Amino acid sequence: MTALLDAPPAPAAVPPAPIVNGYRFEMVKLLAQWRVRIVLLACWLGPALVVAVMSNQNSLPSDTVFGRWMGQTGWAGSLVVLSFSCSWALPLLTSLVAGDIFASEDRIGTWRHLLVTVRSPRRIFAAKALSSLTVIVMLAVGLAVSSIVGGLVAVGGQSLVGLDGQALSPAHAAASVLLAWLAALAPTLAFAAIGLLGSVALGRSPMGLLVPAVLAILLQLAQLLPLPVAVRVSLPSWAFIAWRGLFTQPHQLGPLVLGIVISLVWASVATMLAYLMFLRRDFTDPAYDGAGRRIAMRAVVPLVALLAVTIGVVAGTTSASGSGIDRTKLQTSLATAFGHLYRMQTHELHRPDVTEQHLRTSASCDKGGSLVADTGAGNDWRCVVTWHIPGVGAIGTAIYQLDVTPDGRYVADGDGPQEVNGFFQVRTSNGDAPNPLWQFDGSVNLLSSTR
Amino acid sequence: MGSLPAVRTRGIRKSFGDVVALDGVDLDIPPGQIHGLVGPNGAGKTTLLGLVLGLAIPDSGTLEIFGSPVSRALALPDGVAGFVDGPGLYPSLTARGNLAALARLRGTSGAGISEALEQVGLSDVADDRVRGFSLGMRQRLGLAAALLTRPKLLVLDEPANGLDPAGTRHVHRVLTRLAAGGTSILLSSHRMDDLASLCHEVTILATGRVVFSGPMSKLAPETDELDYRLRTSDLEAARRVAAEVAGLRMLPRDELLAHDAETLLVRAAIPTLDDLVARLVHAGVAVRELAPVIAPLEAAFLSLTGTEDTE
Numbered sequence: 001m002t003a004l005l006d007a008p009p010a011p012a013a014v015p016p017a018p019i020v021n022g023y024r025f026e027m028v029k030l031l032a033q034w035r036v037r038i039v040l041l042a043c044w045l046g047p048a049l050v051v052a053v054m055s056n057q058n059s060l061p062s063d064t065v066f067g068r069w070m071g072q073t074g075w076a077g078s079l080v081v082l083s084f085s086c087s088w089a090l091p092l093l094t095s096l097v098a099g100d101i102f103a104s105e106d107r108i109g110t111w112r113h114l115l116v117t118v119r120s121p122r123r124i125f126a127a128k129a130l131s132s133l134t135v136i137v138m139l140a141v142g143l144a145v146s147s148i149v150g151g152l153v154a155v156g157g158q159s160l161v162g163l164d165g166q167a168l169s170p171a172h173a174a175a176s177v178l179l180a181w182l183a184a185l186a187p188t189l190a191f192a193a194i195g196l197l198g199s200v201a202l203g204r205s206p207m208g209l210l211v212p213a214v215l216a217i218l219l220q221l222a223q224l225l226p227l228p229v230a231v232r233v234s235l236p237s238w239a240f241i242a243w244r245g246l247f248t249q250p251h252q253l254g255p256l257v258l259g260i261v262i263s264l265v266w267a268s269v270a271t272m273l274a275y276l277m278f279l280r281r282d283f284t285d286p287a288y289d290g291a292g293r294r295i296a297m298r299a300v301v302p303l304v305a306l307l308a309v310t311i312g313v314v315a316g317t318t319s320a321s322g323s324g325i326d327r328t329k330l331q332t333s334l335a336t337a338f339g340h341l342y343r344m345q346t347h348e349l350h351r352p353d354v355t356e357q358h359l360r361t362s363a364s365c366d367k368g369g370s371l372v373a374d375t376g377a378g379n380d381w382r383c384v385v386t387w388h389i390p391g392v393g394a395i396g397t398a399i400y401q402l403d404v405t406p407d408g409r410y411v412a413d414g415d416g417p418q419e420v421n422g423f424f425q426v427r428t429s430n431g432d433a434p435n436p437l438w439q440f441d442g443s444v445n446l447l448s449s450t451r
Numbered sequence: 452m453g454s455l456p457a458v459r460t461r462g463i464r465k466s467f468g469d470v471v472a473l474d475g476v477d478l479d480i481p482p483g484q485i486h487g488l489v490g491p492n493g494a495g496k497t498t499l500l501g502l503v504l505g506l507a508i509p510d511s512g513t514l515e516i517f518g519s520p521v522s523r524a525l526a527l528p529d530g531v532a533g534f535v536d537g538p539g540l541y542p543s544l545t546a547r548g549n550l551a552a553l554a555r556l557r558g559t560s561g562a563g564i565s566e567a568l569e570q571v572g573l574s575d576v577a578d579d580r581v582r583g584f585s586l587g588m589r590q591r592l593g594l595a596a597a598l599l600t601r602p603k604l605l606v607l608d609e610p611a612n613g614l615d616p617a618g619t620r621h622v623h624r625v626l627t628r629l630a631a632g633g634t635s636i637l638l639s640s641h642r643m644d645d646l647a648s649l650c651h652e653v654t655i656l657a658t659g660r661v662v663f664s665g666p667m668s669k670l671a672p673e674t675d676e677l678d679y680r681l682r683t684s685d686l687e688a689a690r691r692v693a694a695e696v697a698g699l700r701m702l703p704r705d706e707l708l709a710h711d712a713e714t715l716l717v718r719a720a721i722p723t724l725d726d727l728v729a730r731l732v733h734a735g736v737a738v739r740e741l742a743p744v745i746a747p748l749e750a751a752f753l754s755l756t757g758t759e760d761t762e
Contacts, residue, residue, distance in 0.1 A: 016525075017556050025556040032543040113539020113596075116504050116532070117556055119525040282467075283506050 016120030022127030029104075030097070030135050039096060040135075043089075043142035048150030051077030055154045065163070065244060065409060065441050072430050073158040074151030075173040079247075081147035082180055085140075086240035090188045091216030093139045098132040098195030099209040102278070106204035111283050125278050129196060129271060136192050137185070144181040158430060162247040163409075163443040164333070165340030165436075180243040183256060186263035190236040191216065193270035200274045200281075201295045223407055226376060229324030229446045230315035232406065233258055234307060236266040241407045244443050252445040254318075262310055269306050273299055324446030325404055327365050327374035330381065333444045334400065334412060335363040338385045341436045346390075348426040348436070354390040361387040365402070379403040381410070396420065398437070408444045455518040457482050457604045457635030458503055463512035465498055472498040474659040475512070480604075480637055480652075485630045487646035488639040489748070490656035491756050496639040497608055499656070500535045503637060504606050516604065533606030533637075538593020542582035546573055546592050549581060553596055567595040572621050586613025594622060598629075605629065607638040611645050623649055643749040653748065657756040670751040678702065678744040679724065681715040684737035689715060692730045698723040716744070 030036050054061065054070055055077050061067035064083050069076035105111045118124050160173035168176060191212040198211025219237040232238065239259030245252025277298055314320075339361040346354055365383040367374045381402035389396045398420045404410040414421025414437055421437040458480040465473040473495045480486045488496050501507055502514060505527040514521045519528050540549050547564055554561030568577045571591040576584070581592065590610055597605055605626075611619050626636055626649060640646050646653055647667060654664040663670065683689040693701055699719040719727065724741070731738055745753070 018558060021556050021558050025552050028548075028552050028555075029541055029543070032541070032548070034543070108540075108542060109537055110539035110541065112501070112504070112506055112535055115506060115525060116534075117553060119505070119527070121525075 016123050017118045019123050019126050019130075022118055022123050023130050026101070026127045026131035027134065030101075030131055035096065036135060039093065040139060040142065043093070043139045044146050047078075047081045047143050047147035048153070051081060051147050051150035052154035054080070055151065062439065066160075066247075068434075068439065068441070069161055070151075071155065072428060072433055073160045073173070074148070074153070074155040075157065075160040075170075075177050077151030077155065078144065078147040078177050079160075079180065081143060082177075082184060082243070085143050086184055086187070086237075086243075087220060088216070089143065090140065090184065090240075091191050091212050094136055094188060094191040094195045095209055095212040097135045097139070098192040099199050099212055101128045101132040101196065102199035103202065103204055103208045115283055121279055121281075122275075125275055129274075132196065133189070133192060136188060140181070140185060140188055144178075148177065155430065160247075161341070161344070161436070161440075162249070163244055163337070163441055164248040165337035165344070165440060165442075166249055167340070167344060168247070176246045180246050183239055183243040183246070183260060186260040186267070187237050187239045190263040190266035190270065193267040193274065194236075197270045197274040197277070197299055200278045201299050224405075226323060226406055228315075228322060229320040230311050230318070232324070233320075233446065234262060234310040234314050236263050239263045244409065245445065248443055248445075252443070252448075254447045255445060258314070258318075258447070265310070266303075266306065269302065273302055318447050319449035320447045323376040323406065325376050325406075325408060325444055327367070329444040329448065330365045330383065330402065330404065330410065331363040333410075333442050334365065334383050334402070335361040335385060337412070337440060337442045338363070338398070338437065339387070341440055342387065344436050345426065348428055348433075350427075352390070358390055359387045361385060377404045377406040382415075383412070404444075408446045410442050410444070412440050412442060414438045455482070456480055456515070457484075457517060458486075458637060459513075459515040459518075460499075460502075460509075461513045463499070463502065463509040463514060465495075465502065465507070465509050471659050473502075473509070476656070476659070476661055478654055478661070478664065480635050482603075482635050483630055483633045484651040485626060485636040485638070485649055487650035487653040488637060488656065489641070489643070489646060489653060489752055490639075493658075494656040494756070495659040496656055497535050500533075500606050500608050500637065500639060503604075504531065504533060504535060506535070530600070530603030531606065532597040532600040532602035532604075533608075534593050534597070535606070535608040537608070537612070538589055538596060540581045540584075540589055540592055540596075543580065545578050545580050546584070546595075547577045549592065550596055550599055554599060557600070559599075561599075563599055563601075567598045568592075570598055570625055571595045572618070587615060587618045590614060591618065591622065594625065598625070602629075602634055605634055605636045605638075607636065609640055610638055611640055611642055619645065643746050643752060647746055647748045655752055655755050662755040663751060667748065670747050676718050676720050677747065677750060678716060678718050680740060680742050680744055681717055681727075681738070682713055682740035683715075683731060684739065686713055686715065688734060688736045689731060692734050692736065693717060693727060696723060696727045696730060699727060714740075 060070050061080060064080050066076040066079040070080060105114060114124060115121065157170045159167040159169055162168050194215055195212040198208040202208030216237065219235050222235060223232065223241065233255055239256065242256040242259040245256045339356040339359050342359060343354060343356065363383050363385045365374065365381055367378060368380040381404055383400045383402055385398045385400060387396050398417065399415040400412040401415050402410045402412050416422065422435065423438050424435050425432040426435055456479050458478060460476055460478040463473050463476040476499060488499065490496050502509055505521060505525045508521065508524050516531060517528050521527060544552060546568060550564045550567060551561050554564065568574050571594050573588065573591055573595060576588065581589065584592065590613055594610060610622060614622060630636055650667065652666050655662050681689065693699055693715065699717055702716040702718055728738055
């Protein structure tokens with residue numbers, strides 16, 4: 001028992017604790033928190049339950065992209081969860097983990113203890129950043145796996161109707177869903193880095209915890225505004241929207257890749273700023289409560305500058321201009337989606353199969369009458385779709401009201417004729433479902449050029 | 452290494468903005484000694500302890516730990532452990548979990564965890580979460596965390612905070628045995644009685660400067676007069692005897708003795724007190740208590756720092 005009190009051997013220079021040890025230490029601390037445990041459990045179980053229950057309801061969340069297909073295929077449930085996660089869950093989760101990883105040491109007063117033990121602020125930062133990243137990825141993977149499993153168990157792995165109306169085979173749908181979740185990790189990393197920055201900059205102040213969540217709300221509000229497309233796609237949250245491009249043919253990869261790159265740049269810059277701010281911190285000041293006014297110079301100004309540079313680069317290197325939404329893009333997208341969904345309706349009504357080539361679908365759209373320019377978002381788009389009716393030689397017409405949001409998504413609402421795009425039930429392999437031409441989602445590529 | 456001082460500082464100066472926390476501090480702590488650090492709030496004690504723990508480096512002056520100059524933060528030789536501003540513990544982990552996590556962080560096996568917990572009297576609550584621990588239990592767990600490293604230099608900031616008398620004695624025994632084993636201990640405290648009973652030497656800081664540093668015995672020279680409480684078997688006889696002792700003054704009763712009618716208050720140097728005791732015994736008056744009203748260290752503290760309130 002007295003061994004600990006015996007004189008120890010002569011001291012020698014001691015190296016800092018290895019990063020691996022620090023990483024394990026941080027993981028132990030994170031996973032010991034009830035808050036983190038509960039959130040982990042919720043992320044791994046919650047989506048499965050929600051998707052399973054919602055998929056079997058009569059009323060589906062059709063206001064969410066892919067929500068109207070939840071009763072038809074299990075893949076749609078995961079994408080609904082992804083949409084919700086991109087709006088709320090992932091920014092909030094980064095707040096809870098990354099936004100608190102440094103601040104928690106301030107709150108419980110353990111910085112000095114940790115520094116004396118580890119002896120390297122650099123390694124402490126690396127261990128904390130890596131451990132928070134690990135937990136955030138665990139949460140995101142939980143959301144993805146749980147929602148996919150819930151959907152597949154409750155509904156099954158049938159084909160998924162994409163945003164161009166084309167049915168994706170189960171294998172294609174599975175790959176696209178997984179890629180979409182993977183793409184959403186990039187902006188999640190950006191929010192996590194913002195969380196680290198907030199946690200370092202604001203010390204024990206609870207504001208540090210809220211930084212990613214507040215930023216997410218601000219960016220969502222920004223996405224609702226009629227911003228120029230160069231600004232819209234330069235926001236670090238753009239990839240939270242751009243994954244939808246994986247569900248069109250051809251894929252809208254330009255906006256998605258751009259969004260991912262911008263998110264990763266934000267993640268790198270914000271992490272570097274947090275790192276520099278952490279290394280400059282004076283841990284001998286017990287009254288430290290955030291970097292105060294220096295935050296503006298060391299965190300906010302560089303990020304605003306990054307946004308400005310990004311907007312400049314995007315505006316200078318892409319052909320996109322204005323809102324990125326115009327009549328030609330909508331007409332092309334609507335006609336394509338209508339053609340694919342017409343085939344689906346034909347199949348579900350047990351009529352002879354037709355091809356898109358035979359249909360030769362086209363659309364003519366107008367926004368708000370002759371006094372309004374035919375560009376931009378709005379719910380006042382009215383389109384007339386025409387196609388060659390198979391076996392008859394006549395041309396059919398159908399009218400749609402389009403509600404186009406600034407991010408390029410639109411909801412086409414059938415406005416007649418009733419037998420084409422009105423509401424009626426059709427028989428599908430998974431039971432009765434609404435006429436696929438009645439209401440459907442579509443997406444236009446904001447960065448493509450129609451000139 | 453045996454003859455090298457555990458800590459040696461010369462002319463250390465440290466400022467935070469316009470506030471000068473330490474101003475030319477010289478300090479020597481020989482190996483195997485317990486050195487107390489006292490001073491009013493804001494005197495620079497925690498700053499000095501933080502420098503010794505390597506949390507920062509001085510703006511000027513030199514700091515040597517076991518003869519090695521410390522030129523950058525956290526670049527300390529092995530064997531330095533301790534805490535400032537309370538022990539760093541994670542409330543979501545158990546006591547044993549805290550020590551195990553620290554051992555893993557250092558890359559050690561953690562073989563002495565149970566022993567360290569037993570040393571500080573926390574074996575019974577080893578598997579309880581620290582969230583529910585009292586301040587005294589946290590202090591003891593912080594000490595256990597330091598013991599786990601088998602420190603050569605132990606730095607403790609207010610280690611007796613929140614400890615009950617039994618806990619204080621427990622901690623004192625641990626520290627005394629550590630010092631007997633060769634470990635140097637630098638500790639700060641506002642509890643003068645603790646420091647007086649524990650420390651070989653003390654340093655008194657005031658506004659960032661050393662106003663006294665040395666053995667306790669030098670704090671109150673025998674010729675210095677102090678106030679003493681004298682309780683005897685016969686108050687009136689004692690008063691008569693005391694009046695005959697040259698160099699002794701009987702003081703008026705103050706509010707501290709308002710409720711103690713059996714006690715005299717006298718001011719004298721130690722040789723005069725010796726004379727008084729001899730005369731009382733000769734007069735057949737039993738001496739039941741003779742104690743300084745204010746402990747020598749506390750008296751020196753109040754005198755040297757010019758404070759009336761030690762908080």
